[in-house]
Amino acid sequence: MQRQQALQGACDALRRSYERGWISTRDGNVSVLLPGQGLWISPSGVRKQALQPEDFIPVAAASAATLAAPRRQPSGELDLHRYIHAGMPAPGCVLHVHATHVVAALFAGIRLRELALQFPEVARYTRVGPDVPALAATSAELAEATRQAFYAGPALAPHIVGLAQHGVVAVGRDAQEAFEHVERLNHICEIALLAGARALVVPGLATAATGAAEEELHG
Numbered sequence: 001m002q003r004q005q006a007l008q009g010a011c012d013a014l015r016r017s018y019e020r021g022w023i024s025t026r027d028g029n030v031s032v033l034l035p036g037q038g039l040w041i042s043p044s045g046v047r048k049q050a051l052q053p054e055d056f057i058p059v060a061a062a063s064a065a066t067l068a069a070p071r072r073q074p075s076g077e078l079d080l081h082r083y084i085h086a087g088m089p090a091p092g093c094v095l096h097v098h099a100t101h102v103v104a105a106l107f108a109g110i111r112l113r114e115l116a117l118q119f120p121e122v123a124r125y126t127r128v129g130p131d132v133p134a135l136a137a138t139s140a141e142l143a144e145a146t147r148q149a150f151y152a153g154p155a156l157a158p159h160i161v162g163l164a165q166h167g168v169v170a171v172g173r174d175a176q177e178a179f180e181h182v183e184r185l186n187h188i189c190e191i192a193l194l195a196g197a198r199a200l201v202v203p204g205l206a207t208a209a210t211g212a213a214e215e216e217l218h219g
């Protein structure tokens with residue numbers, strides 16, 4: 001994928017996230033790893049709904065140094081983005097937003113992975129990882145805990161994990177794919193919240209759905 005096209009897709013993902021209320025204007029961040037061209041990440045503190053491809057900052061994929069002297073600072077979640085890209089099987093996109101219903105569901109005590117397994121049409125396309133506990137935004141602890149949520153388990157790495165009292169981190173081959181994982185998870189969180197917390201665990205249903213999903217993931 002051409003750089004301009006990939007970065008435009010990343011801009012679109014943040015603009016659409018803003019339009020859905022998943023981020024307030026300066027929240028959220030996105031990065032794209034481009035073969036032979038390094039890692040490109042959104043800058044810190046700018047209005048994300050107005051982000052343009054030329055605003056992205058090229059950084060080395062694995063060190064603290066930026067490739068060129070930027071006019072702006074890269075996102076404060078740069079290390080988190082680096083960790084997640086490092087474990088991906090192919091170059092792609094990492095998207096971080098504060099998807100409203102996901103954050104609300106976490107706040108209500110819903111475990112996202114278990115919830116997703118009750119919705120086979122979600123589990124079929126989107127693997128949800130273990131929830132990351134509440135940790136300070138942009139901290140080294142948050143970056144490391146998110147890395148573990150993606151890669152410490154024995155199963156295939158998830159497409160998305162929730163960050164308690166904060167948001168989500170999603171991955172995809174491109175920004176659109178990452179956005180769709182957020183959209184899918186946010187949708188079932190909205191449904192679950194509408195149903196009320198007591199409806200969330202249905203004996204037997206979770207087991208049946210889990211079996212089908214496991215089959216799908218390994219098929």
Ligand SMILES: [Zn+2]
Nearest residue numbers: 028137166167
């Ligand atoms: Zn955030």
